Amino acid sequence: MTEPATIAPRDGGMAPGLGTDRHFKYLILLPAVFILLFIGIFPIVHTLVASVQNINMLEEDTSFHGLLHYRYLFQDARLWESIAHTLLITGIALPIELGLGLLMAFLFVEKLPGRPVFVALLVLPTLIAPVVAGATWRLLFDHRYGPINQVLGWIAGEPVPILWVINPAYVYPAIFIAEIWQWTPFMFLLLLAALSNVDRSLTEAAEIDGASPLTVFRRIILPAIWPVMAIALLIRGLDLIRIFDVIWALTQGGPGTMTETLSIYTYNQGFRQFETSYTGAIAFLVIVVLTVVVIWLLRRMEIHR
Amino acid sequence: MTRRGRHSTLLRLLAALLLLVLFLFPIYWLFMIAFKTPEEIFSSPPAWYPAAIQFDNFRVLFKDGDAKTVFNSLFIAGSSTVLAMFFGTIAAYSLARFRTGGENLAVWIISQRMIPPIAIVFPLFLLYVFLGWVDTYHGLILLYTAFNLPYVIWMMRGYIEDVPLELEESALVDGYTRWGALLRVVFPMVRNGLFATAVFTFVFAWNDFIFALVMTRSEVTTYPVQVTHYFGAQSNFWAKIAAMSVLGAAPVFVAVAFMQRYLVRGISLGAVKG
Numbered sequence: 123m124t125e126p127a128t129i130a131p132r133d134g135g136m137a138p139g140l141g142t143d144r145h146f147k148y149l150i151l152l153p154a155v156f157i158l159l160f161i162g163i164f165p166i167v168h169t170l171v172a173s174v175q176n177i178n179m180l181e182e183d184t185s186f187h188g189l190l191h192y193r194y195l196f197q198d199a200r201l202w203e204s205i206a207h208t209l210l211i212t213g214i215a216l217p218i219e220l221g222l223g224l225l226m227a228f229l230f231v232e233k234l235p236g237r238p239v240f241v242a243l244l245v246l247p248t249l250i251a252p253v254v255a256g257a258t259w260r261l262l263f264d265h266r267y268g269p270i271n272q273v274l275g276w277i278a279g280e281p282v283p284i285l286w287v288i289n290p291a292y293v294y295p296a297i298f299i300a301e302i303w304q305w306t307p308f309m310f311l312l313l314l315a316a317l318s319n320v321d322r323s324l325t326e327a328a329e330i331d332g333a334s335p336l337t338v339f340r341r342i343i344l345p346a347i348w349p350v351m352a353i354a355l356l357i358r359g360l361d362l363i364r365i366f367d368v369i370w371a372l373t374q375g376g377p378g379t380m381t382e383t384l385s386i387y388t389y390n391q392g393f394r395q396f397e398t399s400y401t402g403a404i405a406f407l408v409i410v411v412l413t414v415v416v417i418w419l420l421r422r423m424e425i426h427r
Numbered sequence: 428m429t430r431r432g433r434h435s436t437l438l439r440l441l442a443a444l445l446l447l448v449l450f451l452f453p454i455y456w457l458f459m460i461a462f463k464t465p466e467e468i469f470s471s472p473p474a475w476y477p478a479a480i481q482f483d484n485f486r487v488l489f490k491d492g493d494a495k496t497v498f499n500s501l502f503i504a505g506s507s508t509v510l511a512m513f514f515g516t517i518a519a520y521s522l523a524r525f526r527t528g529g530e531n532l533a534v535w536i537i538s539q540r541m542i543p544p545i546a547i548v549f550p551l552f553l554l555y556v557f558l559g560w561v562d563t564y565h566g567l568i569l570l571y572t573a574f575n576l577p578y579v580i581w582m583m584r585g586y587i588e589d590v591p592l593e594l595e596e597s598a599l600v601d602g603y604t605r606w607g608a609l610l611r612v613v614f615p616m617v618r619n620g621l622f623a624t625a626v627f628t629f630v631f632a633w634n635d636f637i638f639a640l641v642m643t644r645s646e647v648t649t650y651p652v653q654v655t656h657y658f659g660a661q662s663n664f665w666a667k668i669a670a671m672s673v674l675g676a677a678p679v680f681v682a683v684a685f686m687q688r689y690l691v692r693g694i695s696l697g698a699v700k701g
Contacts, residue, residue: 146605147525154518154576161573162539165550172550226446229439240443242687244450248694249679251634253651254672257658258457261665266471269456275472303453308694315691315699353698364543367636371655385545385637392549393641405546412546416538 166409173402179395191403200379201404204387210294211383212362215301219358220351222302223309230310231317241314248308256371259300263287263372287372293381300368305361309354316350317343352423360416384408454676460669461485468665484670493667496653497674503564503649504632507571512625514572515579516587516617520609522580523587524595533584537696540577544637552641562644570642571632578631578696579624585697586620587613623689626682633679650675 173191176183195201226244230237247255262268263286274282286296320343328338344351366385369375375382375390382390388408392401460468461484463477488494521527551570552561560566590613598608614621639649648656654671657664683690691699 147521147527150517150609151521151527153514154580157514157569157573158536158539158576161547161551161570164554165547168550168553169546172553229442229446232439234436234439234443238687240447242684243447245683245690246454246680247450249630249683250454250672250676251636251651253636254634254654254675255453257654257668257672258453260658260663261460261668262453262456267469267473267665269452269473269475272472303450307450311691312695312699315695350695350699353695357694357696360541360543364545366545367651370636370640371658385543388545388549389637389641392552398553401549405549408546409542412542413538416541417534420534420538 166406169402169406169409171402172399173406175399177398178400179397187399191400192407194400195403195407200382201384201387203379204382204384207381208363208365208383208385211297211301211365212359215298215305215362216355216359218298218302219306219309220355222306223311223313223354226306226310227313227317230314241311245307245311247304248311250304252304252367253371255304256300256368259296259303259368260287260372263296288377290377290380293373293377297369297372297381300372301362301365304368305358308358312350312354313347316347320346349423356419356423360412363412457669457672457676460665461673463666465666484666485674488667488670488674493653493671494674496648496650496671499564499647500633500649500651500675503567503571503647504629506564506568507575507632508625508629510568510572511575511579511628512621515576516583516614516621517609518576519580519583520587520613523584524592533581536577537581538577540574540581544574548638548641555642561642562646564647567639567642567647567649570638571635574635574638575628575631579628582624582627582693582697583617583620585692585700586617586624589620590616619689623686623693626686626689627693630679630682633675 174187174189175185176187176190230241234240250258262270265271265283265285270286271282271284274284284292286292324342325338328342329335333341364385365383366389369381369383369386373381375386379387388401388404391397391404459476462480462482463474464481464483467474467477485494522533555561555566558566560569594612594616595608598612599605603611634651635649636651636655639652640655643649643652650671654668654675657668657671686693
């Protein structure tokens with residue numbers, strides 16, 4: 123870490139007539155902080171207040187109910203199931219996206235005819251709105267008019283009538299396919315950039331010394347690309363924890379509550395069941411837990427240089 | 428090049444082509460549906476390309492007024508991008524050059540970006556109901572401005588730190604005011620970063636679903652919400668889903684194509700400087 127550059131007004135000033143300068147650095151920061159507090163702090167305060175009251179569709183009881191709703195959090199099986207679904211999706215999709223992205227990055231890191239065009243085209247899935255990606259896959263998965271079952275039918279040699287987003291056995295594979303299709307290119311792009319910056323003379327020297335490819339990867343390449351890999355995992359991991367759009371488009375959490383994630387469950391509680399206080403409790407818990415985790419991770423990873 | 432080298436290049440090229448097919452096929456399929464006739468869409472086994480390119484599916488969207496949602500998206504994402512870029516960049520300048528608030532403030536700001544929207548959107552919805560801001564342009568514009576500010580501040584702080592300090596110092600000595608130095612010296616120096624960050628900021632707002640789902644009813648519905656309206660309990664409006672999705676995706680493809688150089692830095696929150 124280098125000492126930050128600064129042009130903070132020094133005593134004696136750098137130019138005459140800059141007396142109003144002292145407040146400049148706060149003045150330019152103020153609008154942004156004001157907007158962030160309005161959108162950032164208000165929800166926390168409000169959810170905290172609402173969560174200790176008892177507001178739902180039937181009553182508007184704003185008297186103090188203590189930790190009533192927080193206690194219910196622990197008994198709410200559907201909440202914990204939705205958290206389990208979220209962690210399942212994150213735990214499976216994230217390593218696959220990382221692994222595939224890394225393999226693709228290795229494929230493209232060396233010279234290849236037309237490489238810039240390949241890379242530019244491969245990244246397109248990541249640019250699509252996630253809900254549109256989900257909608258696209260729902261059309262692809264359609265059991266009669268979609269090409270997926272058609273292609274599987276060619277392979278199987280007989281018609282394949284899989285009801286992808288309805289049959290409990292296939293909803294998760296469908297979600298994984300859509301999710302991994304959309305975000306593997308993100309991992310690929312970041313890891314390709316990281317791999318391109320690895321010092322080739324180091325890896326070549328190690329290879330000449332007889333190091334196995336695995337050793338070269340573990341000892342030289344991995345440490346070199348780790349900072350980028352870590353930020354890629356952080357960004358994607360947090361995206362997966364909040365996953366909503368693609369599942370909304372594919373299954374809306376169904377069949378039943380089989381694919382209900384934390385975000386979808388919270389949405390259902392707040393906007394379909396109108397359990398205001400209880401949703402407040404969930405939201406407050408999510409905000410607090412994730413803020414702590416995120417700040418801890420950011421500090422640990424020192425991505426803020 | 429050795430024989431083995433040529434072979435491996437050929438194999439890698441084949442693998443690359445296979446990957447390209449796998450990753451682009453869904454997009455190809457989406458675009459093809461948008462140009463198919465109803466008979467072609469609902470043929471089983473499915474037709475892999477339309478017999479003729481025709482624009483009826485898009486014409487219907489414009490005739491029925493559904494295309495208004497694309498203009499809503501354009502107006503809302505555009506306005507919030509301008510606001511977030513201006514307020515975010517001057518705030519980033521404060522963080523970059525004066526270390527205002529130290530690392531704590533910077534980390535708090537970027538952490539705001541990483542909270543799940545669902546946790547924020549529920550209390551905000553109640554606030555918006557109280558203020559009468561649900562289904563209004565300014566409500567959604569403010570929301571996206573706030574949502575994108577951490578990103579803009581974080582990214583622009585990095586770009587500003589890349590600019591040599593001497594330029595501003597000499598501008599100040601030359602009699603520029605602080606504002607003058609910021610707007611006439613710093614802004615032009617980081618214009619590439621500004622442009623790249625603006626494109627991503629726009630895309631985030633353009634592609635957002637959850638805020639729009641909660642905060643819009645009918646007047647200011649954005650295109651991603653409109654796409655989900657075409658999924659019905661009984662049947663789906665395939666042609667409309669595809670045509671609306673193409674209207675939403677194509678501009679992003681074009682915008683990002685112009686700034687490939689900044690793509691990695693933009694999506695890695697500045698962790699990779701391309």
